[in-house]
Amino acid sequence: MNLTNRPFHEIQVGDRAELVRLITPDDLYVFAAASGNYNPMHLIKSQDASDGIENSVAPGMFIASLISAVLGTKLPGAGTLYKHQTIDFHDRAHSGDELVCQVEVIEKKDNGNVVLSTKVLNKLSDQLILSGIAEVIAPKDKIHLDNVEIPGLIVQRHRHFELLVSRAQHLQKLATAVVCPHDVNSIGGAFLAAKQGIITPIFIGSQQVISDLANQLNESLDDFEVIDIKGDQAAASIACKLVHEKRVFAVMKGHLHTDDLLKPMLDKVNGLRVGRRFTHVFVMDVPGLDEPLLVTDAAINISPDLATKVDICQNAIDLALSLDMKPRVGVLSAVETVNPAIQSSIDAALLSKMADRGQIRGGFVDGPLAMDNAVDLAAARTKGIRGDVAGRANILVVPGLDAGNMLAKQLAFISHAEGAGLVLGASVPVILNSRSDSPMSRLASCAVASLYYKREL
Missing domain, CATH: 3.40.718.10 (Isopropylmalate Dehydrogenase)
Structure with missing residues (x-):
């Protein structure tokens, strides 16, 4: 970016400047991280949010900061310092809105200060979002800067998984055999995917362990089938049987070794080989x-x-x-x-x-x-x-x-x-997560399995 300012002696009453800015979800996350304002109204809802709060409303001070961007880069530009700012909010801006931020010089003071009217409008609807008055100390000297750069920012948000989960939620729930969900992470991932409308789990393993873990997570097993069986490979064999009976259309690894899960699936007679x-x-x-x-x-x-x-x-x-x-x-x-x-x-x-x-x-x-x-x-x-x-x-x-x-x-x-x-x-997708995987990883694995099965039909 190249910056050229307007020192005090060049500025005239009536001078104007503007910039156009598209608000993205990442903008709201960056502002939340920088300001410490984690108000959920300003962020994309999490997958399990159901609080009824309107989300993705751009914070008022984020909108106001766009005015400072015009003042600091265009008019007066580099070297400008704030003295005073009034702000009135007339409407709300949201993620996805394109905003026009405008300033106009309305007064030059003898002390080198400049007074400007400020406003922000929605470019599509022309609705006034913000108005106010800014008083700034204008730069005295001409400044021209070439190739001004700041470090790029990458927001650690997993938008691709969010999209895959959203797509899977529009499909019929995938009946899934969950093999040996004998720890909090594996059974918790299955409950989460069920809540999100992606899978209908059938739990296979120790009924006592499964029941204890469900109680620990304050989850109910009333709506789910539990097949009580001892032994990891025996549980995996039951999963294969359910696949052959067309009762499940995916298998999900729980708390067992991958070899024990796959060995029954590789059986030439009762396994899930397809060539x-x-x-x-x-x-x-x-x-x-x-x-x-x-x-x-x-x-x-x-x-x-x-x-x-x-x-x-x-x-x-x-x-x-x-x-x-x-x-x-x-x-x-x-x-x-x-x-x-x-x-x-x-x-x-x-x-x-x-x-x-x-x-x-x-x-x-x-x-x-x-x-x-x-x-x-x-x-x-x-x-x-x-x-x-x-x-x-x-x-x-x-x-x-x-x-x-x-x-x-x-x-x-x-x-x-x-x-x-x-x-x-295999004849059905097999969801394979490690013990350290996050809830989003487990949820996304179920979503990917559902989308894959849908295409293979």
Whole structure:
């Protein structure tokens, strides 16, 4: 931004200036964090809010701060200091409104002060939001500043998951077998998803433990079926039986080891095999990204061979399509050129060619790509890599489980992402959460499963 001010001697009565500002939800979160004003009227409602309070009303002082932006950057501009401001509020502004902020010089004083009328209007309706009078100390000297920059801000709000949850709430509730919900987090996540209208859980495990946990959370089991059974694998086998009986259409992991959950599902007779490898996908909501980022496989296939990577790619593409994404698969390696000494680069090139020949369908596949030129367009262009995927990948296929697990956890703990986990390749989606996952992560996992199942019908 370039700034040029209007010193006192240049200002004339009748001079005007204005700026136009679209209010976004992030603006309201930033203002709340900076001011300490957490009034819920000014913030997007949480998923379980039902207090009847009108939300997303822009705080009055946030609107008033837009006047200071005109005074400090346009008229008089850089070097201006406040002396006095009166404010009258005539209407309310909300997230999504576009505002016009105007000032007009009405008096120049002998002491170097300037008096301006101030007002803010809704650009669409022309409704007056704010009016007042400002008195400022005008700058004495001409100031011109080039390339004024301030650090960018990324709000740690998981808007993509909020949208997915909203979409899932419009679908029929997904009957879900919750296997061994024997801790607060796993049973709490199921209750939360049920309250939000996403799933109808059937709890499978120790009835006594499940009942005790429900009481601990002040939740009632009256509306839910509980199947009392001992043993983790036995509970997982019951979940498979319910799938075959068409009583449930998803399975949710509770407090048990992933191997114990999946072993009955892999049984050739009574399991949930449908021809593809079971693969895991993290759907990551990374603050600052324009869409979710899928990372696969980070939980099941340790060192996948080429055939397994084909299923990893295809399962991820199918999931992305169910989320209304345009799948762009970046197959990762340490380098962006084929190196015979690096097997992942060879596999990536083969997967890319297989997609060209229609052996992987529904999305664009390119590789090998290093992490930088997979997700950053400038890095891809610098290295001369072009195409539909380079710099814009929204699905990252990793060389092996260790790399995928590290990548997903780096996104979670360094980039403050939330991750929804799903196992694909079975006859129904399998919701796979870790014990440390947040309520939003568990809720989003259920939403992703519901959207995926809806598309697969």
